[in-house]
Amino acid sequence: MVLNVKWSALLALGLIGCGQPVPPDKAAYVGEWQDKTMYLLITQDGSVRYKRLRAGASTSVQGPLQGFEGPHFKVGIGPMSTTFVVSKPPYRDEENQWKMVVDDVVLTKSDR
Template structure:
């Protein structure tokens, strides 16, 4: 049948357009907020903030798991907003990124996160 190949092409075109829209919505992290960039971790939470403005989040609370992969829209007082196309999530930053000895820490949504060290130390 000719319908299946047509739907495959249409789906590919739609995915390509959505991908382009997502990339167009991303702004890099401003220099004054660059301390937020990194791979932040706790036992049941992972928050990766890339320099290009893409945020990857995973959190497990009991049986519930939450995953978000979206661009950072803006920093606000007390946190930052992540989302696309009207679907947003605000992350509350209780303690902003700060260094203690050789380690970096940040508390987000009540969870103290440690930034993973890169291969250079």
């Protein structure tokens, strides 16, 4: 029984880092995006970090990318996941800066 518990724990830990890499057609999503109230980091290997301040409260999500559904993307593990609604996928504005609209917030991609 103890052996099964150890293997289950190791399997669970292994699954935490198992996200899907960002597909080539969504490569523009990769990077560090932010505005005054939101921060979003999407890495090529499928790791996502998100933090948002709203009405005096902070929300954060950190987890593996589960995939894209059109322009939207899902982050998390199984039922513990969330979908980020992208109303405007990555685009270049008049000043040639990368922008994206996620959950009704216009984010700017960092040059780093």
